[in-house]
Amino acid sequence: MKDEFKLLIDYIHKIEDKYGTVTLMDKLESSYMHKLSKPCYRNEYANLNQYEVTVIKKYLSGEIIVRQLAYYLNTTDLKALKMATLYAKGRYELTKHMNYWER
Structure with a gap:
C-alpha cells in the first residue's frame, strides 16, 4: 500500500x-482530507500491449517524433505523450489486448 493512501x-x-461519519467534518478537517487525498489521485497507470511498448521505445530513443507516435498509437498527440511519460516512469502494466490488425 502506498504511504499516501x-x-x-x-x-x-x-x-x-470522532463523528461516526465523514459527512460531519468541519471545514478545516475536510480541507485537510482533500490535501491528503491529492497524491492518491495522481497514481496513473497506462495499460500497454507489446506493440505500443515497442513504438514508445522507438519514440524515447529518438527514432520517431511525437506526430508519428500518435499516428502509430492511433490517438492524439497529448494522449500519446502521456502514455510515453507513464512508460518512462515505469507506471504501466503490460496487457494482452491486441490491436485490430493483430487479431
Missing part, C-alpha cells in the same frame, strides 16, 4: 471514530 485511510478512520 495509508495516511488518508488512517485520517478517515480517525474522523469516523
Whole structure:
C-alpha cells in the first residue's frame, strides 16, 4: 500500500471514530482530507500491449517524433505523450489486448 493512501485511510478512520461519519467534518478537517487525498489521485497507470511498448521505445530513443507516435498509437498527440511519460516512469502494466490488425 502506498504511504499516501495509508495516511488518508488512517485520517478517515480517525474522523469516523470522532463523528461516526465523514459527512460531519468541519471545514478545516475536510480541507485537510482533500490535501491528503491529492497524491492518491495522481497514481496513473497506462495499460500497454507489446506493440505500443515497442513504438514508445522507438519514440524515447529518438527514432520517431511525437506526430508519428500518435499516428502509430492511433490517438492524439497529448494522449500519446502521456502514455510515453507513464512508460518512462515505469507506471504501466503490460496487457494482452491486441490491436485490430493483430487479431
